[in-house]
Amino acid sequence: MGIKNAGKNSFTWFGPKPVVNIMEPELIRDVLLKHNAFQKVPPHPLGKLLATGVVALEGEQWTKRRKIINPAFHLEKLKHMVSAFQLSCSDMVNKWEKKLSLDGSCELDVWPYLENLAGDVISRTAFGSSYEEGRRIFQLQREQAHLAIQVTRSIYVPGWRFFPTKTNRRMRQISNEVNALLKGIIEKREKAMKVGETANHDLLGLLMESNYRDMQENDERKNVGMSIKDVIEECKLFYLAGQETTSVLLLWTMVLLSKHSNWQTCAREEVLRVFGNKKPDGDGLNHLKIVSINPIYIQFSNSS
Numbered sequence: 301m302g303i304k305n306a307g308k309n310s311f312t313w314f315g316p317k318p319v320v321n322i323m324e325p326e327l328i329r330d331v332l333l334k335h336n337a338f339q340k341v342p343p344h345p346l347g348k349l350l351a352t353g354v355v356a357l358e359g360e361q362w363t364k365r366r367k368i369i370n371p372a373f374h375l376e377k378l379k380h381m382v383s384a385f386q387l388s389c390s391d392m393v394n395k396w397e398k399k400l401s402l403d404g405s406c407e408l409d410v411w412p413y414l415e416n417l418a419g420d421v422i423s424r425t426a427f428g429s430s431y432e433e434g435r436r437i438f439q440l441q442r443e444q445a446h447l448a449i450q451v452t453r454s455i456y457v458p459g460w461r462f463f464p465t466k467t468n469r470r471m472r473q474i475s476n477e478v479n480a481l482l483k484g485i486i487e488k489r490e491k492a493m494k495v496g497e498t499a500n501h502d503l504l505g506l507l508m509e510s511n512y513r514d515m516q517e518n519d520e521r522k523n524v525g526m527s528i529k530d531v532i533e534e535c536k537l538f539y540l541a542g543q544e545t546t547s548v549l550l551l552w553t554m555v556l557l558s559k560h561s562n563w564q565t566c567a568r569e570e571v572l573r574v575f576g577n578k579k580p581d582g583d584g585l586n587h588l589k590i591v592s593i594n595p596i597y598i599q600f601s602n603s604s
Contacts, residue, residue: 308321308322308323308324309321309322309323309324309327315455335358335359335362336358336359339358340355340356340358343356344448344451344452344456345456345461346448346451346452346461346468346471347448347451347452349444349448349471349472349474349475350441350444350445350448350536350540351441351533351536351537351539351540352533353365353530353533353534353536353537354366354369354534354537355537355541365526365530367514368507368510368511368514368525368526369507369510369534370510371506371509371510372503372506372507372510377501377506378582379581379582379583380501380582381424381425381501381502382580382581382582382585383579384421384424384425385421385425385580386579386580387424388417388420388421388424389417391420392413392416392417392420395413396408396413410551410554411547411551414547414550414551415442415543415544415547417547417550418542418543418544418546418547418550419435419438419439419442419539419543420435420438421546422434422438422538422539422542422543423435423437423438424502425502425503426502426503426504426535426538426539427485427502427503427504428501428502428504428505433481433484433485436481437478437481437482437535437539438539438543440474440477440478441474441478441536441539441540441543442539442543443470443474444471444474444475444478445540445544447467447470447471447474448471450467451467451471478536479532482531482532482535482536483528483532485504486504486508486528486531486532486535487528489504489505489508490508493508493509493512503538504531504535507531507534507535508531511525511526511531512525563590566590567590567591570588570589570590570591571588571591574587574588
């Protein structure tokens with residue numbers, strides 16, 4: 301109602317906090333690019349148990365952390381993870397095929413499968429050989445996210461987080477277990493790196509390799525690189541940033557492809573032309589033009 305009455309750019313109050321609503325793309329871009337002028341909103345105290353990491357940093361701290369993290373997400377590094385994507389997708393499709401009736405069809409709620417697919421992919425690509433521990437972390441982080449949404453929707457009373465309510469206790473239990481699992485994985489990797497073992501090509505391995513290189517370049521001075529606690533928070537962010545966004549995008553893409561069968565046919569033909577019966581690889585993905593189109597473009601092109 302506020303936006304309807306006051307317009308796309310408007311001012312309102314959320315309890316004791318002033319809020320400015322901005323819906324013009326250029327203004328949104330300015331806010332996102334001018335990090336020093338527009339500070340991040342302080343997170344809910346209990347929301348910090350879900351994840352902090354680079355999204356909670358400001359100014360020079362944010363710049364330094366981004367410098368360490370960015371190499372792990374270079375395209376050439378991500379190409380090594382295509383096999384993990386393919387394995388997770390194959391497992392999901394095999395489960396769907398087992399549900400088919402004799403006439404080759406069935407009604408299926410794909411959302412739970414896509415949620416699990418996103419978590420499965422993150423577990424494989426983030427932790428590699430520690431995949432099973434990664435799956436457990438994913439399950440705990442998903443529960444933590446639901447609890448965090450509940451607490452942020454309620455009115456915050458200062459000091460309430462210290463009360464031993466059922467939700468507060470559970471959130472702290474989850475946080476402690478996730479931190480312990482991640483710390484164990486990270487310490488194993490650190491020991492392996494110190495004895496000269498090659499770093500893994502998963503996200504954690506790439507992150508730790510980049511962090512180690514940054515510390516060496518700065519002669520391991522204080523306040524340089526990331527501590528184990530910092531690495532733990534970035535690992536938690538892998539799940540928070542990638543799980544729901546990926547599964548929602550996949551679901552929306554499937555909805556649009558089912559509504560616009562002409563695009564579905566074109567995409568299928570392109571995949572078969574590029575890969576045939578071979579497994580997907582990083583170089584082949586670069587040749588997929590239709591598949592890489594933004595789903596929003598599909599929606600607008602068919603509407604017009």
